[in-house]
Amino acid sequence: MDVSLLSLHWVYLAFVLLIIGFMVMRRDTTIVCIIGILALGLLATHSVSHSVGGVFSGFIYAIKELIGTILVISLIVALSRLLIITGINEVMISPVSRLIRSPALAFWIIGIVMMVISWFFWPSPAVALVGAVLLPVAIRVGLPALGVAVAMNLFGHGIALSGDFVIQGAPKLTADAAGIPVSDVLSASVPLVIVMGIVTTAVAYWYMRRDMQSGKLTMETGRTAPSAADTEQSQQPSGSLLTPAVKKAAAIVIPLLFALDIVAMFRLDLQGGDATALIGGTALIIMIALSLLAHRNNGLERATSYLIEGFLFGFKVFGPVIPIAAFFYLGDSAFTDIFGKVLPEGSHGIVNDLGLALAQTVPINTGVSAVTLTTVGAITGLDGSGFSGISLAGSIAHLFAAAIGSGIATLTALGQIAAIWVGGGTLVPWALIPAAAICGIDPFELARRNLKPVVIGLAVTTIVAMFLI
Known part of the structure; x- marks a missing residue:
């Protein structure tokens, strides 16, 4: 060779x-x-x-891989700009403003809402929905956009996606590779997901509060551009475009249409890219209708200008x-797609080969098995997918469990959690772009903000897994 x-x-x-x-x-x-x-x-x-x-x-x-995310964010930006110009956003967020009265409430409420929606429809469409509606409220009560991005990221791409209890895409892949029922992986992952979620979000919140009090984290920290749902800091609403009655009606109809999207996702079993496409298409139609209503004779031209503004934002964020x-x-x-079939025979891809090599070079016992599965999961998550390496994690869990005589479900769940937390969108900057883009945050700054909480969470979860094997 x-x-x-x-x-x-x-x-x-x-x-x-x-x-x-x-x-x-x-x-x-x-x-x-x-x-x-x-x-x-x-x-x-x-x-x-x-x-x-x-x-x-x-x-x-x-x-090609990112275009779906780029498009949906661009369309949400176009709609958000129009909502700001017309002042509809003010009417929409007024009920939520009464509930979210502090940065702490904003962090936890946004995170929990993000987690629940992500359970059913995965995080990508959830980011667009939650960010467009709740980001202005959070900023208004003093939670920096970076803090909003952290909350959406950890609860959505972290807790919800790593467990995947409803859609069950992740546990199906790992269970098949490990040769065990999906129900076993789900049961074993529950305590690990809970530990990982509580530790990571609590540590992230503590760091956020500490840095806000010291002045290290401000409203402008990590900002690279106006967010997709920014406040009047960039554009002042024009009250003459729509009457108060029309604004109120629009503020009711728009959330209702997105709620119908959620119902459609559930009824039609739309997930991932299909769910994202439905959200993006709805945002585009709403934007066109509102532009025609607000700008009348200039509605056609203004709709195009909003669309261009959205695309400029999307590609500016994704360009680097x-x-x-x-x-x-x-x-x-x-x-293989880019350079042809040049990898060694039997290769499963560079990242998966590295993870497998690591697993084959360590001694096998309960503690080492848990640490190795976490490490292998994290390594395979470096490609930014989170899902590409979880089958490998299941296979390695099967090998280790056979050697130590127990713990196959726990090891499988541990590898799945590590891979998705690292690669699914909390540490790898190119994977957490949806949340960063919606909030107008530098994805690398968001990755740095997540690093310590996620690493601490993985360490604690690995220790807990040792006692469950």
């Missing part, structure tokens, strides 16, 4: 560590990722032209992330 093919894994790992180091130093990682793609391409193809072309192909692959996502997608199936 070609030595250069074997070295792909080590070069990929070296660049991952280098990128993490640059993030810690708060330096931009775009150029590092592009160099990483070039280096992997040269090792894989031994061709300069293919390597250079691979950078462009990697960008295209990343855009596309090169980074392109590199990390190479850790999974994207490598």
